[in-house]
Amino acid sequence: MKHLVRKLKTMAVLLVVVVISAHAQKTPQDMDRFIDALMKKMTLEEKIGQLNLPVTGDITTGQAKSSDVAKRISQGEVGGLFNLKGVAKIRDVQKQAVENSRLGIPLLFGMDVIHGYETVFPIPLGLSCTWDMKAIEQSARIAAIEASADGISWTFSPMVDVSRDARWGRISEGSGEDPFLGAAIARAMVKGYQGKNMSGKDEIMACVKHFALYGAPEAGRDYNTVDMSRNRMFNEYMLPYQAAVEAGAGSAMAAFNEVDGVPATGNKWLMTDVLRTQWGFDGFVVTDYTGISEMVDHGMGDLQAVAALALNAGIDMDMVSDAFVSTLKKSVEEGKVSVASIDKACRRMLEAKYKLGLFENPYKYCDVKRPAKDIFTPEHRAIARKTASESFVLMKNDNQTLPLQKKGTIAVIGPLGNTRSNMPGTWSVAAVLDNAPSLVEGLKEVTKGKANVVYAKGSNLMSDAAYEERATMFGRSLHRDNRTDKEMLEEALRISADADVIVAALGESSEMSGESSCRTDLTMPDVQRTLLEELLKTGKPVVLVLFTGRPLVLTWEKENVPAILNVWFGGSEAALAIGDVLFGDVNPSGKLTTTFPQNVGQVPLFYAHKNTGRPLNKGWFEKFRTNYLDVSNEPLYPFGYGLSYTSFTYSDISLDRSSMAVNGELTATVTLTNTGNRDGAEVVQLYIRDLVASITRPVKELKGFEKVFLKAGESRKVSFKITPELLKFYNYDLQFVCEPGEFDLMIGGNSQEVKTTRFVLTD
Structure with a gap:
């Protein structure tokens, strides 16, 4: 009888949820009203439960009730699960949350869908070498279609960490060494995963990672310390994360490494001041695997202390550490964490589920007929x-x-x-x-x-x-x-x-x-x-x-x-x-x-380096210059390099004007010719150098690219619009500015073989 009463209560809650949700995909105000009403019903323990992302072993279809995590779900202690594969299994587990917990709040189901689901695309580093944003977006779109068909609503991708150290293993999972290209790829991936607004049954939530600077560990060793100036952070590493945020990424993942001496997982400057206040991020932040408990080994305190540190820094969801569910209530009682902070994190988790349409239909991603027609198809x-x-x-x-x-x-x-x-x-x-x-x-x-x-x-x-x-x-x-x-x-x-x-x-x-x-x-x-x-x-x-x-x-x-x-x-x-x-x-x-x-x-070796006060002139070796005794400074293969079965030539660069105002623009044009006997595609690359500035600037920076297909013997003009936005950088005071002066503009087929001209930016 008790079971029947509880089931009727759950159905009543679900009915309210559905009625409210029928009108809920309209405005942010509608969402706020819905979540306000739901949170008034929640206990503190249930709110903390929404912040919990535990690990679970494989659950056999039909056995979800007896799984280790089922009891925790029924008690409202789980907000989501990850890397559970199979739509039937996921449907069974979702049923536990919707029908057997007091409030019937649906779960998020995440997975490391990094470069495809069952139809696997090239590793992200390889994918970036296409320089084809349409193809990259399409790869994420297909990954979202297949993952969603198998019950997944959330992917831990894109990884946008800039890396310039080939020793680091996860360089394979990112888009290379350049922040401008990385930002373009970040936008394409977020759009591919999330579609227009995540309302479609084949649109899933993206998670930009690893925030921040994870790709620059000392000695190229994973999880190691990262230490750099804030000027370098913003000029060389932050742009891809910001681009993903501006593209609407629904979630972000904290990095394992420390930033300015504080682990990213507990770094309030990073998670609140930069991510939310400066960039306006309105999604939720999840830790990486055991990221909270790992702060104990970083030397930040015991589990209760680091859990409070993470929540107060702006972390919303605890992956695997079980730190929030085991300590936050005690921290509230001791005044180390406020209920308001827990409410804020809980709200963000509920908003994510609302935006995905899970309150309207908890089984949105659980159509058992979809896998057969949507996964590993001949078209994909x-x-x-x-x-x-x-x-x-x-x-x-x-x-x-x-x-x-x-x-x-x-x-x-x-x-x-x-x-x-x-x-x-x-x-x-x-x-x-x-x-x-x-x-x-x-x-x-x-x-x-x-x-x-x-x-x-x-x-x-x-x-x-x-x-x-x-x-x-x-x-x-x-x-x-x-x-x-x-x-x-x-x-x-x-x-x-x-x-x-x-x-x-x-x-x-x-x-x-x-x-x-x-x-x-x-x-x-x-x-x-x-x-x-x-x-x-x-x-x-x-x-x-x-x-x-x-x-x-x-x-x-x-x-x-x-x-x-x-x-x-x-x-x-x-x-x-x-x-x-x-x-x-x-x-x-x-x-x-x-x-x-x-x-x-x-190593680390990258094209957008800065000059020293003793730059090496052409050639090698020269005493008291910046070089090695045993090898030249040159790379074996430079950034942007790649051959074809045909050949391409570039004309000199033509500018429509030799100077531009700080509120103006100019256009640079080259004629690209396929001089070989095969049709082929060439990635035309634009680089710019700020010759004199208030801080030192790189010898060149990628500021544009276009992939152009030409038939054998064909020529085409390729133009780039140069705007002040392309010339901006973070100055000593971390103001995003462009400064008047001379700029070198370079266009070519890789970062070394370029045509060069010069223009002036005026006040």
């Missing part, structure tokens, strides 16, 4: 294949080694040549790993029997078995071969002997980059380098198909290998896309968004 896979082919960067192509012909015998050699599980890349948690064909399988499909594709592993990933185990976690094993290195090499050479061309599938495994996958040695692993050396000695044409989640040191490879195609980790359709590019069905157009160093000693 075709788009992912095309996008992957755009992300690959042709780094070297001597004597037109590429494209290959679909004939003869092609030997695929290397430990990355016949693995399905490594193709999607790191942070592809929803992927069905066996869905991704291996490179060998992909090349066989693309050649359609016209060529004989053969394979040998050639070597293990590296000689150190323990290292390989660390580098192939989460089901990405390369199934270490117990033969000797000599036996594996001899087999590879035997198979290669009858081949017309060798495709060397080498580099990193997918888990050699990503979270907690930092490296101090960025060269090709030992046994793979030996394998490559021996393959080159055969005299056969060798194409290095390079798998990597970061810039690698390829100094030897650049000198010795005739063709290098960097394919990053291209997603579930990577193998087919690689075939498309290798055989010339697609002309490569990717451009690097991170600088490749000559050796790890140059």
Whole structure:
């Protein structure tokens, strides 16, 4: 009888919710009235429960009632769950919240949908190398369609951390070293995930992360200390976060690192002064995994102290630490946290659910018929294949080694040549790993029997078995071969002997980059380098198909290998896309968004550096100048670099005026010509240098780009509008200003090869 009464009460609450919500998608005032009414019914414990995001193991469909988290849900102690996969499972758990808790408040269901759901797109670093904002937005749109079809309403993406240190593993998860490009990608991703206003059943909430500065840890080691001036923060690192906020991101995630000596998770200046007051963010902030409890090890106090620190700083949701639910009530009683602060955080969580339409329909994302028609569809896979082919960067192509012909015998050699599980890349948690064909399988499909594709592993990933185990976690094993290195090499050479061309599938495994996958040695692993050396000695044409989640040191490879195609980790359709590019069905157009160093000693290395008072003149070496004894200052491959199967030339830059006022504008134009015999796309890049300013300024900064497709022999004028907004920077007092004076304007195909002209900004 008690159960029946409770169920009737729950249904009554739900009826009120639905009646109110029927009129609730109108104005902010309607939302406020609805949430005011709901919060008046809530106890303090229920309010704190909305701030709790616990971890849960897999829940078998139909077993949600007996899951460990079910009791907590029924008691109103849970605001959301994450990384639970399967719409039927999620529907069961949502039913527990809606029908078995006192107020029937629905849960958020989040997931690390980083670069696709089951249709996996290139890792974000690879995706950024497309420089194609429409394609990037479309990748997020497809991810939202598929994730929402499987019950997910919230994604922990986009990650917009600027990173200039190739040692850091999570460089693979971001968009590279440049804040201007990163900001454009942040906007595209938020729009792709959230659509117009998150009202559609296939629109989900984005979460911009990791706020802030997570991509700049000391020594390139994950979770490590970050320390920089506020001037550098705002001029070089903050723009992508701000762009995501301005694009309407519904949530943000706190970073693990400290900022100005205070962990981001407890940093009020960061979470309140900057994010909310300065930028006007009106969503909610969630911690990263155990971010609150980790502040104990940072030395900020015990669990109760750091929970209070986080809430008072502006954190709204506690991921996994259980710190809010276990300590906040006590902190209220002791006067360390106010009820008003808890109310504010609770309101933000309820607003997020309201904006997603979960009060109107708690089962909005729980249509069990959708997965079959919306996930891993032929249409989605075709788009992912095309996008992957755009992300690959042709780094070297001597004597037109590429494209290959679909004939003869092609030997695929290397430990990355016949693995399905490594193709999607790191942070592809929803992927069905066996869905991704291996490179060998992909090349066989693309050649359609016209060529004989053969394979040998050639070597293990590296000689150190323990290292390989660390580098192939989460089901990405390369199934270490117990033969000797000599036996594996001899087999590879035997198979290669009858081949017309060798495709060397080498580099990193997918888990050699990503979270907690930092490296101090960025060269090709030992046994793979030996394998490559021996393959080159055969005299056969060798194409290095390079798998990597970061810039690698390829100094030897650049000198010795005739063709290098960097394919990053291209997603579930990577193998087919690689075939498309290798055989010339697609002309490569990717451009690097991170600088490749000559050796790890140059790291961090990035194009938008500043001059010293003793800049190096052209050449190397010069005593008492800023340089090294053993290597030049130059990168191996610069930011913006990438070759094509055709060639492009740039005219000199034409300006419609030589000066502009601080409230005016000017237009810069170049004529781009495809001078080769193939159709192709070129990323035209605009850079600007502020020659004299009140603080030191970089030697150049990206301020515009356009991807242009030209048929062979075709020319087109490409124009950029220069506005004062593009010339602004944060001065010594952190005022966002543009200062009159001379500016160099550069346009070209990468950050080093540019045409240059000059203009003046006047008062």
